[in-house]
Amino acid sequence: MAKGFAIHNAITDHGGVVPSTQSRSSQMGNLFVRAGDGHMCPKCRCWSIVIKSHDHVIFDGKPVAYVGDKLSCGATIQPQQSHVVGESGGGGGSSSNNSKRTPKFDEQLQLADDSSINSLFKYIGYKLQVGSNLHEGLLDSEGKTQRVTSEKAEEITNIEFFFKEKIPYFYELDQDK
Numbered sequence: 184m185a186k187g188f189a190i191h192n193a194i195t196d197h198g199g200v201v202p203s204t205q206s207r208s209s210q211m212g213n214l215f216v217r218a219g220d221g222h223m224c225p226k227c228r229c230w231s232i233v234i235k236s237h238d239h240v241i242f243d244g245k246p247v248a249y250v251g252d253k254l255s256c257g258a259t260i261q262p263q264q265s266h267v268v269g270e271s272g273g274g275g276g277s278s279s280n281n282s283k284r285t286p287k288f289d290e291q292l293q294l295a296d297d298s299s300i301n302s303l304f305k306y307i308g309y310k311l312q313v314g315s316n317l318h319e320g321l322l323d324s325e326g327k328t329q330r331v332t333s334e335k336a337e338e339i340t341n342i343e344f345f346f347k348e349k350i351p352y353f354y355e356l357d358q359d360k
Contacts, residue, residue, distance in 0.1 A: 197226035231256035
């Protein structure tokens, strides 16, 4: 079963809130919480950090935390939201017809760049393993992958970013404009 990523200000079952300690990696604008991020647990009254649970998705050298991951005090990260997209009907129509529609699961990853060199993104390729499907492509000008949809929730098990073409020099980036 697929699990959601823990995002900025993730809540715990101890009533705590875990902020993201980085500002570069996000999903649909929500910053990722990673192993080692911590908070003051209101129940245990101690500093508690997210414990590493995998090596599947790594950003800036640290694994991204998932919903259900544990913290050092024993708390568990709780779900905040899910990216489920349903279809909406246009005006009249039977409600029983709408209830038979299958929800679609929709994900898109964004590679954040603090230096604002967006023209570099078009040279970066990616491979994204979602369930048993491999998706490949180039990032768009905002550093985003193509949207990946499926009929059921599937785990992102592998992400690779690489230079697809020759790496440009900075003066060549200015010539592209």
